Amino acid sequence: MNLWTKNGASLTEAYASDGTTIPLELVTRALVKHLPSEPCRIADVGGGFGHQAIKLARLGHHVTVLDLDQTMLSMAEHRLSQETPAVRSRVILLLGDGRDATTALGEAAFDVACCHSVILYEEDPAPLLRNLVRLVRQGGLVSVLSVNPEATAMRTGLQGRWRDTVASLQSGENEDSRCLLTYAHRRQVVEDLLEESGAEISEWRGVGVFTDHLTEKLMVEDPAEVYLAEWLAGERDPYRGVARCFHLLAERTAPSLSLPTGST
Template identity: 45%
Template sequence: MARQLDEQIAGRYPIGQRLRVLDVGMGQGTQALRLARLGHQVTGLEQDPTMLAAAREALSGEPEGIRERVRIIAGDGRDTGVHFLPGSFDVVLCHGVLMYVEEPDALLAGLARMLAQGGLLSLLVRNGDALAARPGLSGDWAGALAAFDTTAYTNRLGLAVRADRLTVLTDTLAGIGAPLQTWYGVRVFTDTAPDDAGLPEDPATAEGLLAAEERAGRTDPYRSVAALLHLCGVRGAP
């Protein structure tokens, strides 16, 4: 996921340019801190108090130069217009958020307005075309059959959430002026692994896993059945 985002940034902006990044639903701040360490100015928006506290604690442990490049704001991603002026950011991240938003079109339109011309909108969503894969690979045949005709599912936290279909999001991105430029699959081979599973301890095995996931995530038909989709839209692109 990080490699894919870095690839899009490197291909779109001059090397060394310090980008203005908005991370909507920043969670614990992992992505925000990574981008700040690379020299970018990052604003994180998060409404969950527990996540806000975790992000602020993580930021407090960073060197002063990195702390100065990160701003954390308590707020809802649907209220970006309250906090920021249109065109304020070069990159807007919305990773792992849309599944909790019942009607995401207004949220996405607001995020697109935050982008400067040529800016990158990066979305990470649950793949609504592959919901049957997880229960099917786990031997839950009733769950697999029920997943074919819906975009609703229960996540690993036990919450009722929703997934997004690639064709629908492609149309939505075109309609809000940030048409889809490229997309990737994420967690093609590793979706059934426990959430707390780390990389294999053996470096060669870990590198092989990452290489296989990366290759599958950009290769048809494998990326189409990934658990997650990473979509990249560009503001004002033809």
């Protein structure tokens, strides 16, 4: 079951306006850290609104966005139309399901495959993760971002919403009454699935340690200090363990013929 398909209309507005957030900057910085200096071929699976794709295209990379939501892709197309011709020429938008990404995009056709804030809507993330690994060449990079279910009480607690906080702590599940239902895939489970699919974890980071709970625009004299604080906290324990999201970066180590296929 895919919860985005079920609740897409409710989620669209929130995601559409989320293009300049601290998490996006942190994830992009982590990606750039692992990318070669020359332009890369990047698949952005589930990247419908184009926020990540446009940031990477501005850096000179060629990005193909695959998403199952036409409304999101239409918004991405509008956003892309406001970019320079050079950036527009580096982004391709395609309608399709990430669980069958290799059929749409080809196996080993990319240097990087991104899948950010997507697996939380998948009841079984294994087919999607297998396809991500199969999209990239041997030695290519797989980037997965998802909500950290081991810290579900942090946001509500820091916001002073104690009823939801107690409920989350008692149940071990996300009991945030302001959030739609998502699936809780723990970081270690996702790591294991990636490794079983032929990708070895290179790094994992926490995203949203200090600022995720804020409900109003952050007003600071030097935004760079905020980014640096989040960046440093996201790379070390115990801080990354209580971040809102985890960010996994993995290298495809298996050659294509030895990769498991499974169901897609």
